[in-house]
Every structure is written in C-alpha cells, then in structure tokens.
C-alpha cells in the first residue's frame with residue numbers, strides 16, 4: 001500500500017485517485033479549495049482524506065501533479081519545500097492555450113523543469129493516456145501502454161507499480177530526459193482525437209518481436 005498525494009482534483013486527479021483507492025492505496029486529494037477535496041475524498045471512499053495542495057504533498061510517499069500545463073511549473077515551485085526528495089509523478093501536458101502545439105520542448109521538458117525547480121524525484125507518466133481509458137485500460141484485448149521515465153530507480157519502481165495497479169502496461173522509457181519525447185507524444189494523441197475527430201478511447205501500444 002502506497003500513500004499518494006494528489007495535486008489537483010480535476011479529471012485525471014480524481015480519476016486516478018479513484019482507481020488507486022480501489023486498488024487499496026491511501027489517497028489524499030489536494031485542491032485549491034480544501035472543502036472540494038474533502039467532499040471528493042468522502043465520496044470516493046471511507047478513510048480517504050482531502051485538503052490543500054500542500055497537505056496532499058506532505059501526505060504522499062509519492063505525489064501526483066495533475067494541474068493544467070500552463071500552471072505546472074508555478075504550482076510545483078510553490079510546493080518545492082514539501083516535495084523535495086520525494087517521488088513525484090508529472091502527468092501534465094505542455095499544450096499551448098489553443099490545445100494544439102507545445103509551449104516547452106526539444107531541449108528540455110516540463111518534467112525536467114519541475115525536477116530542477118523542486119529537487120523532487122520526478123517521473124513523467126500517464127500524460128499519453130486519456131482520462132476515458134481509466135475506466136477500462138484494455139482495448140481489443142490489448143492492455144494500453146503507459147510510458148514512464150525518470151532518473152531515480154525507487155521513484156520509477158513506485159510509479160511502475162501504480163501503473164500496473166491502474167490496469168495499464170508499464171513501458172520504461174529510461175531517464176527523465178526522455179520526457180522530451182513523451183510530452184510531444186501526448187500532442188499527437190490530442191491532434192488525432194480532437195484535431196482530426198478521431199476516437200477518444202484510443203491509446204498507444206508498442207508492438208515488437
């Protein structure tokens with residue numbers, strides 16, 4: 001059982017929180033509005049907690065950052081003193097305000113920027129999965145991939161287990177620098193699903209022999 005602090009109670013934060021709580025993990029929902037997080041915690045399950053971003057970050061052995069991309073850097077900086085040295089999953093996407101195009105990339109990534117500002121053991125993960133897939137990660141008999149990367153082995157092991165517990169296939173993409181590839185990959189998914197009117201319940205799968 002892992003203690004997970006969730007920063008942001010939107011679609012991904014509440015969705016993954018539900019999934020991990022059902023898998024037996026201790027979840028603390030953090031919100032800009034502590035009452036909203038407490039109500040969500042009470043609704044999701046007995047024994048779960050809710051409060052501020054800071055309280056959630058303090059609670060977690062691992063912290064999930066799931067705020068909009070445009071505020072990810074600022075929010076992480078505000079929590080730096082609490083998350084320093086902790087495992088932190090960054091699932092934010094750096095999509096520009098139009099929803100298409102990236103505002104960070106090629107020579108760095110949001111995950112690296114967050115690691116630099118906070119000193120947290122950052123793992124990029126779950127950013128290439130759409131929220132609709134959380135309900136059923138198996139499509140046509142294939143388990144959807146969750147790509148993850150990071151520089152700290154312990155943080156990566158914790159993340160790998162949480163990916164498995166959410167029902168996805170973990171794919172280790174190596175060091176945190178690989179987030180420079182994972183962040184644009186989410187852009188491709190958004191382009192296909194929203195820009196080209198594709199299916200929403202789609203996910204990436206790495207094939208090989």
Ligand SMILES: NC(=O)c1ccc[n+]([C@@H]2O[C@H](COP(=O)([O-])OP(=O)(O)OC[C@H]3O[C@@H](n4cnc5c(N)ncnc54)[C@H](OP(=O)(O)O)[C@@H]3O)[C@@H](O)[C@H]2O)c1
Nearest residue numbers: 008009010011012031032066067068069071092093130131
């Ligand atoms: N939706 C998806 O399918 C999906 C998939 C993969 C990755 N992502 C990425 O995951 C992140 C969260 O996505 P989401 O769909 O869960 O978004 P969302 O539903 O809009 O939720 C984001 C949450 O972040 C908090 N927030 C909003 N504005 C903020 C601000 N200015 N400062 C600090 N916190 C703020 C809010 O939580 P509180 O109200 O609790 O404060 C809000 O509910 C984004 O970076 C997104 O690109 C999304």
